[in-house]
Amino acid sequence: MLAIVAESLTKHFSDTIRAVDGIDLGIEEGQIFGFLGANGSGKTTTVRMLTTLLRPTAGRAEVLGLDVLRRPGDVRARIGVALQEAGLDDIQTGRELLTLQARLYGVPARDLRRRVDHLLEVVDLTEAADRRVKTYSGGMKRRLDLAAALVHGPRLVFLDEPTTGLDPISRDAIWRYVAELNRSDGVTFFLTTQYLEEADRLAHEVAIMDAGRIVAQGAPADLKASIGADVVTLRVEGGADELARAEAAVRRFEGIEDVRRLDDAIIVYVREGSSAIASLVLLLDQSGVRAREVTLARPTLDDVFLRKTGHHLGPHDGGRWDEAPAPASRHTERAR
Amino acid sequence: MIRAATVVWHLMLRALRETLRQPGVEIGNVFIPLFFFAVTVGAIGNVAGRAFGVTNYTGFQLPVVVLQAVAGASGTAGFGTVTDIERGYFDKLLLTPTPRIAIVLGRLIGDGVRVMALTALVVVVGLLVGSGMKTGVGGALMIIAMGGVFGLAYSGIGVALALRTGSAQAAQLGFLIFFPLVFLSPAFAPKEVFADWLEFMATINPVTYIIEGMRDLVLDGWDISSLAGAFASIAGLGMFTMLLVLGALRYRTA
Numbered sequence: 001m002l003a004i005v006a007e008s009l010t011k012h013f014s015d016t017i018r019a020v021d022g023i024d025l026g027i028e029e030g031q032i033f034g035f036l037g038a039n040g041s042g043k044t045t046t047v048r049m050l051t052t053l054l055r056p057t058a059g060r061a062e063v064l065g066l067d068v069l070r071r072p073g074d075v076r077a078r079i080g081v082a083l084q085e086a087g088l089d090d091i092q093t094g095r096e097l098l099t100l101q102a103r104l105y106g107v108p109a110r111d112l113r114r115r116v117d118h119l120l121e122v123v124d125l126t127e128a129a130d131r132r133v134k135t136y137s138g139g140m141k142r143r144l145d146l147a148a149a150l151v152h153g154p155r156l157v158f159l160d161e162p163t164t165g166l167d168p169i170s171r172d173a174i175w176r177y178v179a180e181l182n183r184s185d186g187v188t189f190f191l192t193t194q195y196l197e198e199a200d201r202l203a204h205e206v207a208i209m210d211a212g213r214i215v216a217q218g219a220p221a222d223l224k225a226s227i228g229a230d231v232v233t234l235r236v237e238g239g240a241d242e243l244a245r246a247e248a249a250v251r252r253f254e255g256i257e258d259v260r261r262l263d264d265a266i267i268v269y270v271r272e273g274s275s276a277i278a279s280l281v282l283l284l285d286q287s288g289v290r291a292r293e294v295t296l297a298r299p300t301l302d303d304v305f306l307r308k309t310g311h312h313l314g315p316h317d318g319g320r321w322d323e324a325p326a327p328a329s330r331h332t333e334r335a336r
Numbered sequence: 337m338i339r340a341a342t343v344v345w346h347l348m349l350r351a352l353r354e355t356l357r358q359p360g361v362e363i364g365n366v367f368i369p370l371f372f373f374a375v376t377v378g379a380i381g382n383v384a385g386r387a388f389g390v391t392n393y394t395g396f397q398l399p400v401v402v403l404q405a406v407a408g409a410s411g412t413a414g415f416g417t418v419t420d421i422e423r424g425y426f427d428k429l430l431l432t433p434t435p436r437i438a439i440v441l442g443r444l445i446g447d448g449v450r451v452m453a454l455t456a457l458v459v460v461v462g463l464l465v466g467s468g469m470k471t472g473v474g475g476a477l478m479i480i481a482m483g484g485v486f487g488l489a490y491s492g493i494g495v496a497l498a499l500r501t502g503s504a505q506a507a508q509l510g511f512l513i514f515f516p517l518v519f520l521s522p523a524f525a526p527k528e529v530f531a532d533w534l535e536f537m538a539t540i541n542p543v544t545y546i547i548e549g550m551r552d553l554v555l556d557g558w559d560i561s562s563l564a565g566a567f568a569s570i571a572g573l574g575m576f577t578m579l580l581v582l583g584a585l586r587y588r589t590a
Contacts, residue, residue: 051431053589077433087424091354103346104432106339132357148428 001065003029003156003188004050008059011045019045021212022059027190027205029155032182034203034220035192036305038313042212043192044084047160050190051081064156077105080149080157084164084192087145090134094125094144097133098151105152119147123177139170146177156188157181163198175202196301196313206301208308215308220301227299227307229257230273232280234266235293242289249287250280260306267306269299343434347442348449354416355450361412366454369404370461373397377465380524388529392555395467398459399550400523402479403543405458406451406487407514413447414494414507421502436589440499440581444491451487455480467554475553478563486546486570490514492577499584517543542569 006025012018020042027033037043048054050061052072061068063075089097098116107115120126123143128136136144142162149157159178163171179202181187193199199206200220207217216223236246247266251259255276257269270276273296281291297303305313355362381393390396417440420426429439459469459476469475494510501507520537521544527535538544549566552559 053427053430073433076431079431081428081431083424083427083431085424087426087428089350089354089420089423089425091357092350096350096353100346100350101428101432104343104429104434106433 001029002062003027003031004033004061004063004190006046006050006059006061009046009049009056009061010058011042011049011054012057018212020049020056023209023212023214025061025207025214027188029188030182030186031204032178032189032191032202034199034206035190035209036194036196036199036206036301036313037192037209038194038311041209043194043209044160046209047081047083047158047190047192051079051158052076077152078154078156080152080154082142082145082149082157082159082162084160088133088141088148091132093130093132094120094136094140095129097144098147101148102151107152115151115153119150122150123147124173137170139166139173142166142170142174143177146174150181150187154187156190158190160192161194162191163193163195171198178202194313196305200301208305210309216304223304224299224301227257227269227303229269229271229299230276231297231299231303232268232270232273232277233293233295233297234268234280234284234291235264236266236284237290237292245287246284246289249283249289253280253283258307260310262306262312267303269303269307340435340438343438344442344445347429347439348446351416351443351446352449355446362409362450362454365408365412366405366457368408369401369458372404373401373462376400376524384525388525390526392466392468394462394465395469395554396551397524398462398467398554399479399547400518401462402455402458402483402550403486403518403546404514405454406483407490407511409451409454410447410487410491411494411508411511413443413491414496414498414510415504416443417495417498418502418504418507421498430589436585437582440495440585444488444495444581447491448484448488451491452480452484455483455487458483462554469554470557471553475558478553479550482546482550482566482570485567485574489570489574489577492574492581496577496580496584499581499588502588517541521547523547542573545569 004025004027006023008022008024009020010022011020023046035043035046045054049056050063050068052068052075055069064078066075068075092100095116098119099112102112102115120129123146125140125143125147128140133141133144146162163174166174175198178189178191182189191202203220205217205219206223207214234246234250236242243261243264243266247259247261250256250266250268253270253276255271257271260267268280277294277296281294284291302312377394377397384390384393384396417426430436459479463469471478493513494507497509498507520534520541522538527538530538545565546569549562552562
């Protein structure tokens, strides 16, 4: 059964602001689905439409077989949601917040205490349960938010950038909870992220969102394989002229799949990259350009992102990266 | 229906918990009206008898102080809603299957209870400084109840502004609206001594009837028609502010 179906789902805030521009989704139950994109690509708007917080401009969506416009109350009763900013009440204690949340979802009184205690244990907050939320660290707040999303035992959970701004230890903890809940209880997760590593590590399937549209979708391994080539990154001595000459030179190389210029580097997608490196460097020499740095890597989701959108998902992305720094650099990807 | 009532109850308890954990907010809500009370009675009390025939000006002013405290405290309801919106907690509440109006009612009723406590405090202070209470304990309890329902109704303005704008500054406009309503009522002198235009404004001002209803309880005794006028004004105001709240809620969740 499909947990989420979207057909031509659209949200325009004005004629010029087309946050989501007609996307189609079909997400199987039991999956962790990664929704990958830069800030402003339309991820959060999509989540807000699927969770009934925002009315679509056009198109339709079903969540767990229920139309989000016709049966919003039933949809809300069956899903768990943790939005981008951990929406918590600082004045309450962690236990009070979870208890109230459980009551709002109609959890029977006889199960309430056991359920809250269990969730506090799952997210390692038992000791801090009776402290006010305002004393919690960012990681603790995120974990509490995750627990609040799970308090009524939903089959489908939306997590909107659950680890943005978290330190590596807290991030790892969130990843473990998500993977474990998916494995042990079969909970479906719709996870938006701007972290490639997060999508690569957790998601069974990812969709890449750019400027309100889905530009690629599939299993991470399949998407990477779809590049069909190794990735050679070339940096040369000199300035823009040398870079232009280098690009022209490598384009003459046979067996090349694609060439992209990104800042001070030329990204070459080429079959059998290890044997192609020597020839590429030779071509540069013949063009009067000296190679400063040459690296070879297997394709990553970042490369998929670059191929599909024309820009990296990261700090070099023309200033679009305006939140926490990426935890996954290209080097991290290569090392995997 | 029972589930909705249960949800409203728990959200009301949460609103009250918020008040108990931030008592400093309420100090201003009580202090400022009591300060005005002292200054107004000190300035006018001695001449009120000769000027417009009011011998017990402390009792005459008590309802005004009650309403000032209530209106100030009601502004906090809008502020609480803005805080929930800014923190993202309001979205979290909207994401539950709770009827959306129950989310707002929980806060409004919590505010009504909070305001009743503040009203009780103001009434006690009034009695201590010599306002008297012609209708005794029953009358005092009636004033406290009127303060509570007026607070519930008046909170709707701040909550509606909070829902519509998400702005703390806008939410506090609810309190500012109260000032012209007070000055266009017989708050400081009986209507009979007003200029014609002011007397007309006072006649169409619902706050006039609430003040007069309370004032009769303090100074004159039980008067059913006066009480009916006060409760009708509060009900009218409540219906108006509830429409504002529903419209703002619809806007925020569209």
